[in-house]
Amino acid sequence: MRLVLEGFLNTVALTLLAFFGALLVGSAVAVLRIVPVPLLRAVGAVYVEVWRNIPLLAWLVLFVFGLPEVGVTMPLFWTACVAIALYEAAFVAEALRSGVSSVAHGQGEAARALGLTFRQSLRYVVLPQALKRVVQPLANIAIALTMATALAGVVGVVDMTRAAQRINLELAQPLLVFTGVGLCYLVMSAFIGYGARVLERRLA
Amino acid sequence: MGRLFVAAVLLFVAGCSGGESAVPGGSKLDALLAKAPVHSGEVTPGSAVDRIRKRGKLLIGGSQDAPLLSQLDPISGELTGFDAYLGKLLAHYILGKPQTELVSATSETREPLLGNGTVDVIIQTYTITPQRAERVAFAGPYYRSGQAIAVRKGTSGITGPADLTGKTVVVGANTPGVKAVREAAPTAKIVEFGSDPECVTALKQGRGEAYVQDQAILVADASKDPELQLVGEPFTEDPYGIGIEHGDAEFTRFVNDWLREIGESGLWQEVWKLSIGTVVTGDAPAPPAIAS
Numbered sequence: 001m002r003l004v005l006e007g008f009l010n011t012v013a014l015t016l017l018a019f020f021g022a023l024l025v026g027s028a029v030a031v032l033r034i035v036p037v038p039l040l041r042a043v044g045a046v047y048v049e050v051w052r053n054i055p056l057l058a059w060l061v062l063f064v065f066g067l068p069e070v071g072v073t074m075p076l077f078w079t080a081c082v083a084i085a086l087y088e089a090a091f092v093a094e095a096l097r098s099g100v101s102s103v104a105h106g107q108g109e110a111a112r113a114l115g116l117t118f119r120q121s122l123r124y125v126v127l128p129q130a131l132k133r134v135v136q137p138l139a140n141i142a143i144a145l146t147m148a149t150a151l152a153g154v155v156g157v158v159d160m161t162r163a164a165q166r167i168n169l170e171l172a173q174p175l176l177v178f179t180g181v182g183l184c185y186l187v188m189s190a191f192i193g194y195g196a197r198v199l200e201r202r203l204a
Numbered sequence: 205m206g207r208l209f210v211a212a213v214l215l216f217v218a219g220c221s222g223g224e225s226a227v228p229g230g231s232k233l234d235a236l237l238a239k240a241p242v243h244s245g246e247v248t249p250g251s252a253v254d255r256i257r258k259r260g261k262l263l264i265g266g267s268q269d270a271p272l273l274s275q276l277d278p279i280s281g282e283l284t285g286f287d288a289y290l291g292k293l294l295a296h297y298i299l300g301k302p303q304t305e306l307v308s309a310t311s312e313t314r315e316p317l318l319g320n321g322t323v324d325v326i327i328q329t330y331t332i333t334p335q336r337a338e339r340v341a342f343a344g345p346y347y348r349s350g351q352a353i354a355v356r357k358g359t360s361g362i363t364g365p366a367d368l369t370g371k372t373v374v375v376g377a378n379t380p381g382v383k384a385v386r387e388a389a390p391t392a393k394i395v396e397f398g399s400d401p402e403c404v405t406a407l408k409q410g411r412g413e414a415y416v417q418d419q420a421i422l423v424a425d426a427s428k429d430p431e432l433q434l435v436g437e438p439f440t441e442d443p444y445g446i447g448i449e450h451g452d453a454e455f456t457r458f459v460n461d462w463l464r465e466i467g468e469s470g471l472w473q474e475v476w477k478l479s480i481g482t483v484v485t486g487d488a489p490a491p492p493a494i495a496s
Contacts, residue, residue: 065402068409076395076411154377155402156395156411165312165378166396172336174312 007163008184014081014149014159015188019142021085026092033097036118044093051090057151059083064155080152084145091141099134100126132203139196143189160184232478233289233302240293241465242300243458252448252455253298256324262295265309265323265447269399272420272480273329274306286479287327290346293471294325294446297462311378315339318449325459326447329418331380341452342445343459345492346472350438351384352419354426356407357433362414365439368392374403374412381416384440404429418442424483443492460494467491 032044051059063083064076074082103126111121153162164181168174247253256262266287268276274287283291283306292302307323314330317323318340329349332342355362362368365388373389375381377396385392395412397403404425407415415422419438426432446463448456466472473488481488 061402065405065409073410153396154398156374156397156406158394158396162377162396166382169311169378169382170333170335172315172333172339174315178312 003158003163003166004160007158007160010077010158011146011149011160011184012188014077014084014152014157015142015146017081018084018088018149019145021081022088022092022141022145023138025086025089027096029089029093030096030100033093034100048090048093051087052094056084056087056148057154059087060151060155076156077152080149080155080157084148084152088141088145088148091144092138095134095137095141096130098137099130102133103129132200135196135200135203139192142192142196146185146188146192233292236289236471236474236478237292237296237302239469240296240471241462241469243297243462248454252324252452253458256298260299261303261305262291262298262325263305263307263323264291264295265307265314265317265326266291266328268306268308270329270421271400271424272483274327284479286347286475287329289475289479290446291325291327293466293475294327294459294462314447318447321449324448328447329380329442329444330447331442332445340450341448341456342495343448343456344445344463344494345443346446346463347444348489348492349418349420349442349444351381351416351440351442352422352438353435354407354415354417354422354432355413355435357431359413359433362435364436365389368414368416371414372412374406374415376400376403376417379417380440380442381418385416388439400425404432407432420480420484427483463491464494467494 029044029047032040033048035041060080060083063079067073067079100122107125107129108121111125116124149159150161153159153165158166160181164177168177171177243253247257266283267274268283270285270287273285274283274291275285276282277284288306291304291306295304296302307317309317309323309326309328314326314328315336318326325343326340329347330336330342332345336342353362353365353368362371365384368385368389370391371389372393372395373385375385375394375396377398382394382396385394395406397406400417400421403415403417406412408431414435417425419434422432422434426434446459448459463472466475472491476488
């Protein structure tokens, strides 16, 4: 029972921390992708293409076994957390960018015509409109991230799925154990979905 | 997941080199097959044996990434190891030819695979436990193994399972090692990795102070890697059984008869020499006594 609780808490912590990290990094990358400086846009594009086109499992294995080879050894939980955050950041960046793109061109032009700087037009005109459109895509990413935390179990983190596998090793009741775990993930995802709906209504 | 990933990579590599017919060790297995017994008695219509004969091949639930036990050779595409060879011999006993198909099983899928008839048998270092015996039938045990401890060369202070208390221990995910460590040293912190090479790397990188795994696998690892050192003798005894659909007493008896036969004829020992005996020195052990 302690194992179940430990697994559940680790999954929740991993989800929250990694999503928070992904939001931070993803916002920065999204800004890189839309600034009017070609070099920075290229940097943003390379980040997105490199991170989202390599499977998360490969990133996790590279981080956990590769980083110590170059002298960087972090606890397994944090290694997994950073890898998941950097991976999901690529998706967050694209969701944010498409939100910004969805704001009609005329809005940005009008802002510029009024004499607003790039920063001001983003802050006061484009972002407020973009934000409510990205709530649902971001919720999708948050839910995908919740599921992706299960991969951390492969690299030594005791998450909910890993805890379930340990219990099943003794109980030999996979259908029962994994239905229970599935329900836990469902509750977490439903919670994220509910939060997104509330947030969307607030921003509307 | 880790196993699946490794298996997928191996399959991919195997696919790339398709068309090669050279099978290392294959001829040795052929020599065994020439001596292997074929069932000659009556077959009850509708029984498991009848079903397998009508299908023309034996469906085995097992692994592709367990060294010495059941590992897919990426070059030849052949499955090698103790479990794999026994599967071939069992198919040969039933069908007269070593026609098998491996269905990748994991510790989460073994009981359902047997329960819904996707596989005929599970041969996958499947430790016989009372809890599992309530869900599946076991033939055997066909092998007795034990969990042993490996450390980085030069590590002091770990001479037996009791010394694992309070330490961080690397264990293969979903292996009997998880339970073994928990029982031998309840306060040890267990860190699991998906495959044996990952566990060895983790130990060498200091993710844990010791690595607990089946002795045969550790011996194989240590023979390839001078940084590894085995500590003492195995501290558990895991009887591996062949998993069969729950309640199929007839097929269980059938497989037990076959195990007894290959044990008495010396074939079991030859399979051991071809697989585990390539890294564990000394003579083949005596096959375990069949339970019923």
